[in-house]
Amino acid sequence: MDKFIYFLEALSFANLGLAFAGVLAGIVIGALPGLSATMAVAVLVPFTFTMNPASGLIVLGAIYTGAIYGGSYSAILVNAPGTPSAIATTFDGFPMAKRGDGALAVSIATLASVIGGLIGALMLMFLAPPLATVALAFGPPEYFWLAIFGLTLISALSVGNLIKGLIGACFGLILSMIGVAVIGADVRFTFGSQTLIGGIDIVAGLIGLYCIPVLIDLVATKDPHLKVASDSSGFRLGESFAILMRNKVNAIRSSVIGTVVGILPGAGGSVASLVSYSESRRSSKNPENYGKGEPGGIIATEAANNATVGGGFIPTLVLGIPGTPPDAVILGALLVQGIKIGPQLFTSQGSIVYTFIFGLLIGTLLMLPIGLVVGRYAYKSIVAIPKAALVPTIAFLTVIGSFAIHNNLHDSAVMLGLGVIGWGLNRAGFAPSPIVLGLVLGQIAEQGFVQAYLIGNAQGNILGQFFGRPISLAIAAFAILTLFYPLAASAIGARRAKKSAVDQTVESRDANA
Amino acid sequence: MQTLKNVHDPLGTAVAAGFVVLGIVLVYSSQSMSAMGSVFPITTSSAMAILGLVLIGRNVVLGLRGITPGSSATKEGGIEGGSNLRRILFVLAMVAWIALLPVLGFFVASCLAYFAIMIVSVHERMSVKEMALLVILGLAILGGFTLLMSEVLLIPMPRGLFF
């Protein structure tokens, strides 16, 4: 078993140290909104040239896993997703933190991330070649339907306020169209502004829409940012384990969704976590708790987004096509090191590839102790830091975070503008999440639609593109299911209630007789 | 004025009216785009305008039936009340921050805005010792992040008159 030899190689003392440092650095960078996994990996690349290829890859993989996980801290503690992958973590994480369960939320996120990361990495190790064909089976119509599936989450997110949710989603979709179009190169909705020509970056939009409203309301009152639970000192690890065990199906399903969506170049962690959140809510026994601080929601998103790390490497290593932006950087690093990338990598460079995957596994496992300690420290300092220092510090992070996306102040201006608009809209009952969903999924939906239309037109079979492909139909069916499930569920629930009422009357009548 | 009083959720209705206007303007400005580039903009903008009209209609009908508006803030946050002056000052400080970054340089502009926002968010009287502690903490955070970004992450920082 040569895989075992690679495992021992990955376990060397130096490599373990590197993985430890990588995970730690990744968590810190990922936790800061705007400082992304891509950036962390890109900065590290020149240093890895001085190491041997396997060690270099281990530290790159470790920093990448850490950064994706780190995004959950800021999502839970300040309602600002540190990376787009953590958008859906804010839905339940922040409400939990607000009511004093921040430490529990962080512990749950840590456990779920580790499980997601492990499942993703194991699937990368054992199932990479067959799974890579999934990426190839996804054409433009499938991307279109996947984005539509993601958008159906709006119906679940805006219960009792559906029209406002849909208007918000339309607004988000329009935001995603701003700038120079990929298809057709039209300059759209910029109103002649140079600031908008590059479009609205998703991360800038996220930071603005989620973080600025929180800050605006935070300065207005004396209330503390988070409630402090009476027993805020512990990890609440036992409780977290118990919750995780109750959600084990959810965790595994979300990890598999995360891996598969991660394989698709152009979809990525944000789509993966949204889709698995939506599925987790649909199959949950108490979907009405989602969005109000349901641990199952955190488990779904965090398991899914860490599973995309392993998933994203599948097309990267098998097909030579990077699955996510950090993968592109890592692929570039391999190229510069003179390693021949592409389909032959698994066979010709097996030692490097397997050492790397074991490194990924070790990094993911290390995330558990490091994450729990760092997470507890982060929670404690957010609670302990006086408001007068917390507000300007978060404000500082929003400015540098939005600037650092492209090293461009245009993005900071867009971030602040959207934040103020988002605060006003929220006041009028238009929640930020549907807008964010529109912004994140708009490009995927539009490009998928237009590409499918163009291909269908060339082949003289436009309807066949959208409705004649099995995977498309399956995703569309799931989308319809998710869209109408809340309605159907309540209808079924009502009928059951009626039926049991009838039963009761029958019983009582029998008793009387 | 009479109708406005009768509207359920007046704020939501006003915003919806804004979305209707925006939708119409965007549909109009999409006419000059290429066929492929205008499909989505036209569809989404008209959908937004129509949904806006539906919302206005619903609110007026509900208002006429005399249903009292519920809390307009959503579950995702939004604290009612508090000082609106502080809110405005905070936003102004943020605008100034971003506008001044390329003029004054990253560190100097950040220091000014950071402490301005700190003043806006202080609600209680503080002792000199507490204030000194906050200033030191602030400078440490600013300095640390500036160094992290410029020296470790190698981000090209905006440079202005100072640094």
Added chain:
Amino acid sequence: MRMKTLLSTAVFAFALSAGVASAQDYPSKPLNYIIPFNAGGESDVAARFQQPYLEEAAGQNVVIQYISGAGGAQAWSQLNGMEADGYTMMGSNLPHIILQPMAQDVGYKTEDITNVYFFQYTPDALLVPADSDFKTLEDFVNYAKENPGAATVAGSATNSANHVAATKLNELAGIQTTYIPFSGTSPSMTALLGGQVQGAFSYSTAALNQGDQVRVLAVAAEERLPALPDTPTFKELGYDMVGGAYRGVAVPSGTPEDVRTKLSDLLGEVNANPEFKKKMEDAGFVVISVPYSEVPAFMEERKAQYDSVAKIMGIETSSN
């Protein structure tokens, strides 16, 4: 005594940073090399190849930074506002800096970009999946001739180098194909390997990365590439098509002439290094050397090429 040395060092450092740039002691501090795209792209990879050799030639550190957005336009529109002391240089790409300002107002004009050197290009390559019925370019052209508009060709974005190549081939071969723009090379390669499209225009580098999953019908280089010895050039097959994405280095417009020349010389030194050339060619890049003195002629030549294609693509030259 120590105070004095410290002071004089400080004054000296200040004099340097204040922009008293002279070519005699250039370069005397680290060079900032800004890539107008995201990390991991072809421009980034090429710069990473250059980095160690440029550091050796200059005797200084080379720091690679990224300012991305709007297909590079965000960075290029900021270039002339940066410090013009020769220590700030930026990647410059063709056809981007010619086609972008031609199509719309992107905040800079082609003339605003001061190019000092063009060091490589990645030739356009027409790829089909390995199991495709198209064995040769001839097969593909014949199919497109018989079924106008039915052949689908993927590429990265509209008005891009891939789009130019697809349009040019249509014109030269007298065929009609449907160009399907994707948001980048990765999605377009995925669509190709998955058989969603029949062919794709990409670069020689991508062709190499995909290995034997794809068949390269032709490359738009002057002569066959060392890394793809069995692939014919368009020229051999009778289509006068040489082009791709050209990459160079530009500086802010205020940079002194002698510093520009010096920088051009340094980049020339890197290009002359056989080890660098070998590494680049193995990855599918074609190393060319267009020093500062030859840049104007080179730009004129490329501009003429793009002008004719731009007309077919419907880019209005006078729109802004």
